[in-house]
Amino acid sequence: MEFGRFFVRRLFWSIFVLIGLSIVIFVIARVVPGDPARIALGPVATAEQVADLRAEMGLDKPPVTQYLTYIAGLTRGDMGMSLLSRRSVSRDIFEVLPATVELVLFTMLLTVVVALPIGVVSGRFKDGVVDNLGRMYALIGVVMPSFLIALLLQLVAGYWVQVLPVNGRIDATLAEFQGATGLLLVDSIVAGRFDIFSDALRHLILPVLALSAASIGQITRITRSSVIDVSRKDYIEAARAFGLSEARVLFKYMLRPASIPALTILGLEAASLIANAFVVEMVFSWPGVASYGVRTILQKDFNAVMGVVIISGLFFLVANLVIDILVGFIDPRIRMGGRR
Amino acid sequence: MEPLLAIDDLTVGFRQYGRENDVLHGVSLRVDPGQRVAIVGETGSGKSVTLKTVMGTLPRPPGYIRSGQIRFDGRDVHSMSARERRRLAGGAYSMVFQDPATALNPVYRIGDQLIDILRAHERRSGNRRSRSETKERAFEILREVQLTEVERVFRSYPFQLSGGMRQRVLIGMALLNRPKLLFADEPGTALDVSTQDEILHLLNDLVDHEGLTFVMITHNLGVVRMTADYVYVMRNGRIVEDGPVTQIFEAPSHEYTRNLLRVVPRLTKRPGAPLAQEPRQSSDNLVDFQKYTKIFAASRSPLRSNRKADVRGADNVNLVVRRGDVMGLAGESGSGKTTLARSVLGLYAPTSGQVMYDGRSVEDQYRSLAFKRRVQMVYQNPGTSLNPRRTVGQILQLPLRIHSLPKEQLPDRVGKMLEQVELPRGYVNKYPHELSGGQKQRVAIARSLALQPDLLILDEPTSALDVSVQERIIALLERLKQEYALTYLFISHDLALMRNFTNRVAIMSRGRIVEQGETDDVFDAPKHDYTRALLSCVPVISAEEEAAKPAIDRAKRQQILLQME
Numbered sequence: 001m002e003f004g005r006f007f008v009r010r011l012f013w014s015i016f017v018l019i020g021l022s023i024v025i026f027v028i029a030r031v032v033p034g035d036p037a038r039i040a041l042g043p044v045a046t047a048e049q050v051a052d053l054r055a056e057m058g059l060d061k062p063p064v065t066q067y068l069t070y071i072a073g074l075t076r077g078d079m080g081m082s083l084l085s086r087r088s089v090s091r092d093i094f095e096v097l098p099a100t101v102e103l104v105l106f107t108m109l110l111t112v113v114v115a116l117p118i119g120v121v122s123g124r125f126k127d128g129v130v131d132n133l134g135r136m137y138a139l140i141g142v143v144m145p146s147f148l149i150a151l152l153l154q155l156v157a158g159y160w161v162q163v164l165p166v167n168g169r170i171d172a173t174l175a176e177f178q179g180a181t182g183l184l185l186v187d188s189i190v191a192g193r194f195d196i197f198s199d200a201l202r203h204l205i206l207p208v209l210a211l212s213a214a215s216i217g218q219i220t221r222i223t224r225s226s227v228i229d230v231s232r233k234d235y236i237e238a239a240r241a242f243g244l245s246e247a248r249v250l251f252k253y254m255l256r257p258a259s260i261p262a263l264t265i266l267g268l269e270a271a272s273l274i275a276n277a278f279v280v281e282m283v284f285s286w287p288g289v290a291s292y293g294v295r296t297i298l299q300k301d302f303n304a305v306m307g308v309v310i311i312s313g314l315f316f317l318v319a320n321l322v323i324d325i326l327v328g329f330i331d332p333r334i335r336m337g338g339r340r
Numbered sequence: 341m342e343p344l345l346a347i348d349d350l351t352v353g354f355r356q357y358g359r360e361n362d363v364l365h366g367v368s369l370r371v372d373p374g375q376r377v378a379i380v381g382e383t384g385s386g387k388s389v390t391l392k393t394v395m396g397t398l399p400r401p402p403g404y405i406r407s408g409q410i411r412f413d414g415r416d417v418h419s420m421s422a423r424e425r426r427r428l429a430g431g432a433y434s435m436v437f438q439d440p441a442t443a444l445n446p447v448y449r450i451g452d453q454l455i456d457i458l459r460a461h462e463r464r465s466g467n468r469r470s471r472s473e474t475k476e477r478a479f480e481i482l483r484e485v486q487l488t489e490v491e492r493v494f495r496s497y498p499f500q501l502s503g504g505m506r507q508r509v510l511i512g513m514a515l516l517n518r519p520k521l522l523f524a525d526e527p528g529t530a531l532d533v534s535t536q537d538e539i540l541h542l543l544n545d546l547v548d549h550e551g552l553t554f555v556m557i558t559h560n561l562g563v564v565r566m567t568a569d570y571v572y573v574m575r576n577g578r579i580v581e582d583g584p585v586t587q588i589f590e591a592p593s594h595e596y597t598r599n600l601l602r603v604v605p606r607l608t609k610r611p612g613a614p615l616a617q618e619p620r621q622s623s624d625n626l627v628d629f630q631k632y633t634k635i636f637a638a639s640r641s642p643l644r645s646n647r648k649a650d651v652r653g654a655d656n657v658n659l660v661v662r663r664g665d666v667m668g669l670a671g672e673s674g675s676g677k678t679t680l681a682r683s684v685l686g687l688y689a690p691t692s693g694q695v696m697y698d699g700r701s702v703e704d705q706y707r708s709l710a711f712k713r714r715v716q717m718v719y720q721n722p723g724t725s726l727n728p729r730r731t732v733g734q735i736l737q738l739p740l741r742i743h744s745l746p747k748e749q750l751p752d753r754v755g756k757m758l759e760q761v762e763l764p765r766g767y768v769n770k771y772p773h774e775l776s777g778g779q780k781q782r783v784a785i786a787r788s789l790a791l792q793p794d795l796l797i798l799d800e801p802t803s804a805l806d807v808s809v810q811e812r813i814i815a816l817l818e819r820l821k822q823e824y825a826l827t828y829l830f831i832s833h834d835l836a837l838m839r840n841f842t843n844r845v846a847i848m849s850r851g852r853i854v855e856q857g858e859t860d861d862v863f864d865a866p867k868h869d870y871t872r873a874l875l876s877c878v879p880v881i882s883a884e885e886e887a888a889k890p891a892i893d894r895a896k897r898q899q900i901l902l903q904m905e
Contacts, residue, residue: 233442234437234438234439234442234443235442235443235444235445235446237397237437237443238435238437238443238444238510238513239445239456240396240397240426240429241395241396241397241429241430241434241435241437242429242430242434242457242460242513242514242516243426243427243428243429243430243431243434243457243460243461243464243517244426244430244456244457244460245426245460246426248456248460252448252456253445253448256447256448257445257446257447330447331446331447332446332447332497332499333446333447333497333499336497336500
């Protein structure tokens, strides 16, 4: 009951954020210099041809009308037509979306699985071996740009040692495989094709490593400092004084309150994951939304660019919604609006 | 008789950045079964370190035990393995934590935490209870600490309970596994006097009924007199004096103990208190609350699951502070003292009524620099009211610069300001963290006096300080008042402190002023039941004061206090 209200409240605000985002992007797309119709048709097209295309795309209407038309389309899943592929933007995006979802979700999963335990151990045994190694890794991971890490990984694992594929999602010989969701790992298991599963997994490793380097570093440090913070609290001393076992103190009384800041940051980290994905996908020729986005930006295909931004924004919102709900589940004060 | 707890020549140090620093020097004490022992001391006396060392919660490193022995029930605790000690903690002995706001885990339900404590000891002792038996024991303990609606408490998260309820839960937690020895860290001192009084009575009753041995550490001598029968006085890591409670209070042998007893504020009139003595005939109203009401509206979003009620910070307040007064504003937390103080500064716009300052409405003038020059505030915690990145000199210059004093005069003025509050001029280049609490508060006072104000609002200026420091700050305030013809609006929850510092007091509860008048009248012949109830709760340190308290029995008092809620 209380949780239902919390969820509704959260969802309600997300809608406003999405509307705001769409307005901002729409305005930016309109003020960028250059007539999209002219760019699409090229320098040799006649003025009538350009005017026709403008009319076809609704560009001759007032901006407010254009925006409302766009939003109306959006609610039906229609993001307009791509100027270059001359196909529906939604279709283009939904073709490339699963690859990116797979990449980013795997990265977040790896981040949580690796960073939380290391952070807890670093915080509990402050200045110990794990803490020092973790600190070194975090520094390198955060400081090195993800494309550099990507290139280094390609060099090491693809060229010097040659253990892992460095390009694409799947081996060319298996490329004709099609599944219902587009998520190769899921589809291959559903279809019972474990050769494809392992091949897709092998393709995923390097991009995920490159993309997760920074976020693992961040989350490790955040977890560490919040564990240290929590370990100084009276309720931890009390738990020990009441005779609870050290394991219970660490994994129940400390971990739960300490995980709240880490999770919150992970949600925000989703934004930089998407930004970094643009670079990492390019380096690994990963056929995802980000590579698609880079292509469309370079060609000023503005319906497609808007589509990519809206989808990225939506992903960010959903990720944060999930995180907020998780945090609300962990901390009753947030869920029930108590004082912190 | 074999003592239940014996500490022998205990020396504890801290090792930090390669430096070793002893904080306890050869502390010895013994606690016999059934005894009630208090360890008394001020900040840095080592009483907390002693307690933590015995409980096994001293952080090690940086702390370490250099030498000494701790024996509990004839067994050497210090040589036990960590696992063995954990078995004793919360079982054979346990502890009541000081601050109910921080000692409960905020993300688990009370019931969860109680059951964890029960289970931890069942597992070790081998006799497992069933689920329902465990739960029944948890309910039983909640009833034992006189909580009502135990099922609701059991299901609640800590933030859903009041401070007093949480303190009771903490006591329950300590008693869950029927310990022989109960420690208490500053019992009740984080709470309002009326709640503190209830908690102390509850602890006394429990100790009696269960035949517990009780050891508490505290800085509050009034609390000691109420609950202990044997006292150790600590200072700078050493025990300076020990003895039965009557001996310590009536015939203290050590200089330090005598001084400590001297500086505790008394509830009876002290001859020679400068401000309370002074007759004042002035009819010149400096601050005048006229039917002042301030309501803080609760948020009304339909999406909020828990709609809160509006809070009446001030409810139809009529109060006058005359020029030259030391006006005391007393009341428990949430009674509206600070609301009134901030209203004088113009920080809150009235919901209705008005506040006049020197004949003009505050609302009309609070934006002007001239007004700000005349009214200044000293905050409760000098640790947070001074900017940690600014030197004392920079802190003191700021008001002068805002009010555009010529630059070349600044160093001299700052030096004079320091002298005014009895600090050496050389302190200009120090940072706040280099100063003690009392010195910081002196700097804060100097800052508030920088522009020669008429009115100083003192918001619990000494409640974060030790009593001996408090005494010196109060003496300073008394001197400054007379030297600069100041008027004070003094906010405090400490009625004993009010007795000899103020010449008029107002008692507040739930935004209302329940009683106001000359300090002597209010303390000697309180008219309102609430004032009487509140006065009767104050822990005091002499029979004389005890006799001066309004006679009112416990049941009646509870009833009055509940009515006011």
